[in-house]
Amino acid sequence: MLTIKELLYVKLVDQEGSFSGAAKRAKISQPALSAAIAKVEEKLGESLFYRDSHTVNPTAAGRYIAERSEHLLDEFENLTSEFSNLKNRDTGAIPFGVGVTVADTMLRDAIVSFREKNPTITPKFQVDYWYELRDSLLRGDLSFFIAANHEFVEDNALSTEELYSTEICFHARKSHPLTKKKIVSCTDLVNYPVLTYRTRIAKKRVKARLTTEEQLRAFQKNFEAGTLNSMQGTLPFIEATDYLAMTERGFYDAQFPAPQIQELEIEDFRLKLQIKICCRAKHILSVREQDLINCFKNVAARRIYC
Numbered sequence: 001m002l003t004i005k006e007l008l009y010v011k012l013v014d015q016e017g018s019f020s021g022a023a024k025r026a027k028i029s030q031p032a033l034s035a036a037i038a039k040v041e042e043k044l045g046e047s048l049f050y051r052d053s054h055t056v057n058p059t060a061a062g063r064y065i066a067e068r069s070e071h072l073l074d075e076f077e078n079l080t081s082e083f084s085n086l087k088n089r090d091t092g093a094i095p096f097g098v099g100v101t102v103a104d105t106m107l108r109d110a111i112v113s114f115r116e117k118n119p120t121i122t123p124k125f126q127v128d129y130w131y132e133l134r135d136s137l138l139r140g141d142l143s144f145f146i147a148a149n150h151e152f153v154e155d156n157a158l159s160t161e162e163l164y165s166t167e168i169c170f171h172a173r174k175s176h177p178l179t180k181k182k183i184v185s186c187t188d189l190v191n192y193p194v195l196t197y198r199t200r201i202a203k204k205r206v207k208a209r210l211t212t213e214e215q216l217r218a219f220q221k222n223f224e225a226g227t228l229n230s231m232q233g234t235l236p237f238i239e240a241t242d243y244l245a246m247t248e249r250g251f252y253d254a255q256f257p258a259p260q261i262q263e264l265e266i267e268d269f270r271l272k273l274q275i276k277i278c279c280r281a282k283h284i285l286s287v288r289e290q291d292l293i294n295c296f297k298n299v300a301a302r303r304i305y306c
Helices: 004-016 019-026 030-044 060-089 100-105 107-117 130-139 201-208 213-222 235-240 287-305
Strands: 049-051 056-058 093-098 122-127 144-148 158-173 194-196 244-248 261-264 272-280
Touching: 004 019, 004 030, 004 056, 004 060, 019 030, 030 060, 056 060, 093 100, 093 130, 093 287, 100 107, 100 122, 100 144, 100 244, 100 272, 107 122, 107 287, 130 144, 130 272, 144 287, 158 235, 158 287, 201 213, 235 261, 272 287
Parallel strands: 093 122, 093 144, 194 244
Antiparallel strands: 049 056, 144 272, 158 244, 158 261, 158 272
């Protein structure tokens, strides 16, 4: 079996066309290099170079080994660099991104869990929406991101894994006029102001259910009456007003004391929310990066099975 160093020596002799030039680049003596090449030829049972008093030329076997050596040495250099990069990522900070819904529901618990096991490593997070996080990831600013995308399509630049699925839901105080209706539709929703994250799909789906000019005017006035980066802290506001909150199903369930909030079942509105873990295609996660992702997976599992 040939060693990396032996492959390097064959490559250098081929490039330099002399043992003296190759020995100089390899920073060893010419006799040592000649002995190393002779050892390679003995291992292979083939002569690799024609030698005369003035020139050194590769045989067919020598040319083949030299050409293959260049590729293999490049791969070895890349491997060494990637491994060094992995080690560096395991000793300092982990830059990653989370979508706004993930930030509201999972970020704190995941980081607390991670820091308990890795107190010397700092998770550095960016909270944003899918396409902004995707841009940051592909620029190399993030190691990975976890976010929701309602219209996810195949993306060759990303490697993705589904974390969990849930639904978008409308919430109202229990004494809200809509909680008294047996059947609630999108035409009812638009009569009340809605607080939500930035959203295009939900807005499009609600608008598609409207048929009259009056309904469209109400929609224009009320839908996205407040566009928030976080729905945390909205509970007292929803409990005290006729505003509706559009967010993930079960969002307010963990609030204490038990909130006076009710989820509304809208007969003509359904919107799935897929939370995905995203890395650059073929990106190799470090051990600590995978640890951090596993913390999010554990939090997601508790949310699903609680």
